[in-house]
Amino acid sequence: MNVELQAYSGQSQIACALIQGFWKAHNGYDQPLSEAMEDLAAWTSAGHRLYFILSYGVPAGFIHLGSRGADIDWLEDIFVLPAYQGKGIGTEIVTRLKDMVMEAAEQGDNIMFILGAAAGKEGFYEKL
Numbered sequence: 001m002n003v004e005l006q007a008y009s010g011q012s013q014i015a016c017a018l019i020q021g022f023w024k025a026h027n028g029y030d031q032p033l034s035e036a037m038e039d040l041a042a043w044t045s046a047g048h049r050l051y052f053i054l055s056y057g058v059p060a061g062f063i064h065l066g067s068r069g070a071d072i073d074w075l076e077d078i079f080v081l082p083a084y085q086g087k088g089i090g091t092e093i094v095t096r097l098k099d100m101v102m103e104a105a106e107q108g109d110n111i112m113f114i115l116g117a118a119a120g121k122e123g124f125y126e127k128l
Contacts (some may be wrong), residue, residue: 008050018062022079060084
């Protein structure tokens with residue numbers, strides 16, 4: 001599977017379109033561009049990181065990581081465009097993130113993986 005993460009670096013048009021898709025998919029909300037730009041600013045501010053999920057070099061979704069004090073310690077959001085869902089992309093990304101956390105952890109660290117799903121998306125997390 002050709003899936004990679006690409007750190008956000010100013011591609012606001014792509015990011016905002018994905019953020020709008022995220023809100024539409026999660027709660028049917030047609031988010032105005034101005035609100036998507038506000039989310040983008042928040043999700044790329046200090047304590048946050050935004051990555052595009054690329055499938056064969058094409059943006060297929062994003063992950064939004066946040067911090068509660070550590071460098072990175074929270075997967076805030078994961079979104080895969082509907083056309084790319086069911087292909088193992090989300091599972092691959094979550095597995096990679098879990099592996100990154102485990103590699104970065106020091107002996108004796110307490111690590112918890114807590115999963116929360118949008119309504120209707122529970123099946124994705126049950127497979128993990």
